Each structure stands twice: as C-alpha cells, then as structure tokens.
Amino acid sequence: MALGRCTHPCHSAPLVWGRLLILVSVLICASASDERTKTVEFNVKPGGVVHSFSEKIKEYECSFTYASQGGTNEQWQMTVGLSDDDRLFSCSVWRPQGKSYLFFTEFKAEIKGAKIEYASAYSQAAVGGQKDVPLKEDEYSVGDHTVIQKDGKFRAELSKLTIIGRTRHDEL
Numbered sequence: 001m002a003l004g005r006c007t008h009p010c011h012s013a014p015l016v017w018g019r020l021l022i023l024v025s026v027l028i029c030a031s032a033s034d035e036r037t038k039t040v041e042f043n044v045k046p047g048g049v050v051h052s053f054s055e056k057i058k059e060y061e062c063s064f065t066y067a068s069q070g071g072t073n074e075q076w077q078m079t080v081g082l083s084d085d086d087r088l089f090s091c092s093v094w095r096p097q098g099k100s101y102l103f104f105t106e107f108k109a110e111i112k113g114a115k116i117e118y119a120s121a122y123s124q125a126a127v128g129g130q131k132d133v134p135l136k137e138d139e140y141s142v143g144d145h146t147v148i149q150k151d152g153k154f155r156a157e158l159s160k161l162t163i164i165g166r167t168r169h170d171e172l
Contacts, residue, residue: 037081043073044095046102055080055091060113060167062091066158068102082167089114089167094160098127103156108148114165119147123157132160 035057042053046068054063055078062080074095081090091111109119119142124133139154140147147161 035082036084037079039077039079041075041077044068044076044100044102045073046070048105050106053078057082057089058086060089060165061111062089062093062163063110063112064093064107064161065110066107067105069105070103071101074100074102087167089165091163091165092161094122094125096125096127098130098159099124100157100159104149104154104158105156106149107154107158107161108146109161109163110146111163111165112145114167115144116142116147116163116165118162118164120162121147121158122160122162123155125160 038055038057040055044066045051048067048069050065050067052063052065054061056062057080060080060082062078064078075097076093076095079090079092082088089111091109093109107121121135121140122132123135124130126132135154135157138150140149145165147163
C-alpha cells in the first residue's frame with residue numbers, strides 16, 4: 001500500500017513518511033490553537049469550470065484548484081496546520097463523507113512558503129469504517145510546491161489530498 005511519495009532522495013521509505021504523517025497529525029491536534037491549525041468548509045462545484053479555494057496560516061498558504069463534472073455541490077474541508085516550531089506546514093483537502101461522486105477533470109494543490117516533503121492523493125477518504133484508498137502513483141505527480149493530476153492517467157476520482165511541507169523557517 002503506497003502511503004505517498006517523498007521528493008527528498010534520502011527518504012524513500014513510505015513507512016517513515018506514514019509515521020511522520022501520524023506524528024505531525026498528533027502534534028498538530030495536541031497543540032491545536034487558532035494560530036496553529038484551521039479547518040474550513042467549502043463547496044466543490046461541478047460544471048466543468050475551474051474553481052479554486054485557499055487558506056493561510058501566517059505566511060503559509062495552501063490552495064486547491066479543480067474542475068469537476070456531474071452531480072451537485074459537495075461539502076469539502078481544508079485543514080492547514082503549522083508545527084509548534086514552525087518547521088512543518090500541512091494541508092489536507094477532503095470530502096468528510098469519504099467518497100466523492102464528482103468526476104474531476106483536473107486538480108492541483110499548491111503550498112506557498114514550504115517545500116513538499118510528503119504528499120498523497122486518494123480516491124476515497126477513511127470514514128465510517130472505510131479505509132483511505134490511494135490513487136495509483138501514475139495518476140498524479142508531486143513537485144516542490146504542487147501536487148497535480150497527470151493528464152491521460154488520472155481516473156477522475158478524488159476524495160482526499162494530504163501534503164506536508166518543510167518551511168523555510170531558520171532558527172536564530
């Protein structure tokens with residue numbers, strides 16, 4: 001089971017990044033405050049038109065841009081978080097009901113102020129006893145700041161995106 005792809009050549013073990021994701025999630029939740037984590041609801045709208053949604057914490061920003069077809073609006077959420085030491089910025093975009101019934105013709109998630117160290121995309125989010133179902137690795141690509149679908153490979157199913165980035169924060 002692929003947990004995601006690391007863009008750092010020294011960290012190729014998915015298990016390490018899976019554990020890091022759990023650790024970061026626990027740390028963010030344990031130290032949750034208005035300044036460190038934020039969850040916002042938004043509508044994902046079908047119709048084939050490109051839409052974008054973004055959220056910030058301090059100088060760090062996550063944006064989700066997409067186009068989708070079929071059905072009606074779906075309620076989605078975006079959570080952005082910053083570690084206590086300001087070194088890790090995380091962004092998760094997902095449908096709380098688990099599985100989206102929209103067909104995504106394109107998607108791109110982008111973070112500003114941090115470089116992606118871990119990212120993963122899912123066709124189904126874990127809800128109500130269901131498990132996360134990751135997209136196949138050939139369906140999307142991970143860059144320094146973006147996660148984007150691969151034209152001709154992406155199968156139009158998206159329900160969750162997770163990104164963890166290392167910030168440019170330097171200690172004095």
